[in-house]
Amino acid sequence: MTYLQSLTKTATALGRTSSLFFGLPFDVARERYANAVRVGLIQQSMLSGAKFEQDLVALEKLTLGPLARRV
Numbered sequence: 001m002t003y004l005q006s007l008t009k010t011a012t013a014l015g016r017t018s019s020l021f022f023g024l025p026f027d028v029a030r031e032r033y034a035n036a037v038r039v040g041l042i043q044q045s046m047l048s049g050a051k052f053e054q055d056l057v058a059l060e061k062l063t064l065g066p067l068a069r070r071v
Helices: 003-022 024-039 046-067
Strands: none
Touching: 003 024, 003 046, 024 046
């Protein structure tokens, strides 16, 4: 493996790790929403859940820019 290949792999891994780390607050928000639905604080609705997810993805992209996770 050449130096350039090693550097590329390291940079890719660092970017992936950063993305996961900075995405953690958004994962916590998803978990909190799910728990609120489970205990009955929020009405269970596929439409509401999808809207919440869309808003959260948009907020993540706006906040993190190129570090936002992609599916």
